[in-house]
Amino acid sequence: MTPVEQLFTAFNTTADILKEELSSTYLEALAESGENMFQGTVLQDELNEVTTKRLDKVYKEINLDSFSNEEIRKGFQLAILKGMKEHTQPNHQMTPxxxxxxxxxxxxxxxxxxxxxxxxxxxxxxxxxxxxxxxxxxxxxxxxxxxxxxxxxxxxxxxxxxxxxxxxxxxxxxxxxxxxxxxxxxxxxxxxxxxxxxxxxxxxxxxxxxxxxxxxxxxxxxxxxxxxxxxxxxxxxxxxxxxxxxxxxxxxxxxxx
The missing domain is CATH 3.40.50.150 (Vaccinia Virus protein VP39)
Structure with a gap:
């Protein structure tokens, strides 16, 4: 698995979990997950213990310092593109x-x-x-x-x-x-x-x-x-x-x- 694929998998997996638990859109959940990954902890207090542990396990497998900025950008970009396909709006388009x-x-x-x-x-x-x-x-x-x-x-x-x-x-x-x-x-x-x-x-x-x-x-x-x-x-x-x-x-x- 390439670094970009590894990052996308982490973003996608955690966003899907948060989407279900928070009853939100994928993009909203992705923003929550990205902030969690940056802070190195699960910030959503309303989640149950099992869900928090599932998320924490994925975040601990990702060391952002070991990835280049372009790898992080592309991994996050792929997750955003997935979310935009599910929830398309005219102003929700990404520059190629x-x-x-x-x-x-x-x-x-x-x-x-x-x-x-x-x-x-x-x-x-x-x-x-x-x-x-x-x-x-x-x-x-x-x-x-x-x-x-x-x-x-x-x-x-x-x-x-x-x-x-x-x-x-x-x-x-x-x-x-x-x-x-x-x-x-x-x-x-x-x-x-x-x-x-x-x-x-x-x-x-x-x-x-x-x-x-x-x-x-x-x-x-x-x-x-x-x-x-x-x-x-x-x-x-x-x-x-x-x-x-x-x-x-x-x-x-x-x-x-």
């Missing part, structure tokens, strides 16, 4: 590994600093952010992730903890005002669709003349407001990535590289 690796490669090539800030305004389960971070070897990175979905950001939080990535998470609508320091780079798998809050959309340059505004257009504009001069924005939509030439620039000052 090929895309994450490509964006990570671009960040590594374009951001030459040894220490920088990285923002993902639609962090989801944290898979894209973790994939990018795992490719930034020998660099000190302060990361920020924003996500409106309670379950997804909880999975992202557990994902970051398991890989020991210091990430600051904000559970909020990313298109509302963000109180975060400017980043050197932004990475994002842009949510595609219409933004329902027309009053908020009115504050954006890209607002539609009639009807709802595209949320992915608003995410791009929002990102330009939270990146430093000379910083980079890497978006997954049509695989475009942009460089900001001026601080707090307008959409017209963006150049596609």
């Amino acid at each position: 590994d090929s895309v994450g690796m490509f964006i990570g490669y671009l960040v590594n090539k374009f951001v030459a600093k040894k220490s920088f800030r990285l923002l993902d305004p639609a962090v989801g389960t944290g898979n894209l952010l973790a994939t990018v971070l795992n490719q930034q070897t020998d660099k000190e990175i302060e990361s920020v992730g924003v996500e409106i979905d309670d379950l997804l950001i909880r999975l992202a939080f557990v994902n970051a903890n398991l890989q020991k990535h210091p990430v600051e998470f904000f559970n909020q609508d990313s298109l509302e005002p963000l109180f975060v320091d400017p980043a050197d780079a932004v990475v994002c798998d842009l949510p595609v669709g219409y933004y329902p809050n027309d009053l908020r959309a009115e504050q954006y340059e890209v607002k539609a003349k009639e009807g709802h505004t595209y949320s992915h257009h608003m995410f791009i504009e929002q990102s330009t407001k939270h990146v430093k001069e000379g910083g980079y924005l890497f978006f997954m939509i049509l695989m475009a990535f942009l460089k900001v030439n001026k601080p707090q620039c307008s959409m017209s000052s963006l150049k596609t590289i």
Whole structure:
């Protein structure tokens, strides 16, 4: 059994147990199990002694320090993908590994600093952010992730903890005002669709003349407001990535590289 298979088996087995005992969804149980594995103990007090011992046995067989961050990410990713198949929602989709690796490669090539800030305004389960971070070897990175979905950001939080990535998470609508320091780079798998809050959309340059505004257009504009001069924005939509030439620039000052 490969390390990734070993980790997936542990996540899957314990999530199935917790799903049944807590009467929750698989993804909710997976978040609980991931936190247990990170803390090295069973945190759910409502479980009976037999169930606690079953879980504890599986957790003790896994020494996270013996696995690489990529092995942990992939093992957790497989468990999340299983959960998403069982409980599919439009906003519960994960960035493919090929895309994450490509964006990570671009960040590594374009951001030459040894220490920088990285923002993902639609962090989801944290898979894209973790994939990018795992490719930034020998660099000190302060990361920020924003996500409106309670379950997804909880999975992202557990994902970051398991890989020991210091990430600051904000559970909020990313298109509302963000109180975060400017980043050197932004990475994002842009949510595609219409933004329902027309009053908020009115504050954006890209607002539609009639009807709802595209949320992915608003995410791009929002990102330009939270990146430093000379910083980079890497978006997954049509695989475009942009460089900001001026601080707090307008959409017209963006150049596609």
